Amino acid sequence: MTGYGIHAARSSDLDDIVRLYSLSADEMEDKFQQPRQAGHIEKMLDAMEDTHQICLVATYLAEKIGYLFWSDLGQTRGTALGLGTFVLRDHRKKGIGNDLTEEAIIRARAKGWRSVTGVVSVGNDAGMARCKKAGFREVGIVVSLAF
Numbered sequence: 559m560t561g562y563g564i565h566a567a568r569s570s571d572l573d574d575i576v577r578l579y580s581l582s583a584d585e586m587e588d589k590f591q592q593p594r595q596a597g598h599i600e601k602m603l604d605a606m607e608d609t610h611q612i613c614l615v616a617t618y619l620a621e622k623i624g625y626l627f628w629s630d631l632g633q634t635r636g637t638a639l640g641l642g643t644f645v646l647r648d649h650r651k652k653g654i655g656n657d658l659t660e661e662a663i664i665r666a667r668a669k670g671w672r673s674v675t676g677v678v679s680v681g682n683d684a685g686m687a688r689c690k691k692a693g694f695r696e697v698g699i700v701v702s703l704a705f
C-alpha cells in the first residue's frame with residue numbers, strides 16, 4: 559500500500575510508541591490486557607536494543623500509526639510472548655496488522671525462536687483474525703486475576 563511502511567523501532571520512535579501504547583491501553587481497558595504500568599512501557603522501549611525482543615513500528619508517510627511488541631523474555635528457550643499489537647483506528651483493515659505480524663514472524667524465525675504465544679480476549683474478532691491469518695492456533699483459556 560502506498561505510503562505505508564514498517565521498521566524496527568529506534569530511539570526516535572520512543573515518544574510515539576508510548577503514545578500508541580497508551581491509546582491501546584485505553585481501548586483495551588474493558589478487556590484482558592496488560593495493565594498500564596510504567597515498567598511495562600520501559601520494557602517495551604528496551605526492546606530497541608535488546609536481542610530478546612522484537613519491536614516494530616508501522617508508519618504512514620511521516621506518522622507512526624502502530625506497533626508490535628514480542629519478547630522471548632531471554633530465558634524461555636525460544637518460546638516468546640506477544641505483548642501487544644496496535645494500529646490506529648483510521649488505518650485499520652488495510653493489512654497493517656497482518657504486515658506487522660508477518661514481519662515479526664520473519665524476524666522471530668531469524669532469531670531462532672520456536673514459538674510465539676499471544677493472548678487475545680474473547681470477542682476481539684480483529685485480534686483473533688490477525689493471529690489466525692498468521693498461523694496462530696487456539697490452545698487454551700487464561701484466568702484474569704488482577705485486572
Ligand SMILES: CC(C)(COP(=O)(O)OP(=O)(O)OC[C@H]1O[C@@H](n2cnc3c(N)ncnc32)[C@H](O)[C@@H]1OP(=O)(O)O)[C@@H](O)C(=O)NCCC(=O)NCCS
Nearest residue numbers: 643644645650651652653654655656678683684685687688
Ligand atoms: C487487531 C489490530 C491490530 C488489527 O489491525 P489491522 O491493521 O486492522 O489488521 P489487518 O487489516 O491486517 O487485518 C487482519 C485480519 O483481521 C481481519 N479483521 C480486521 N478487523 C477485523 C474486525 N473488526 N473483525 C473481524 N476481522 C477483522 C482482517 O479481515 C484481516 O484478515 P484477512 O487478511 O483474512 O482479511 C487492530 O484492530 C487493533 O489495533 N486493535 C486494537 C488492539 C488489539 O486488539 N490488538 C490485538 C490484540 S491480540
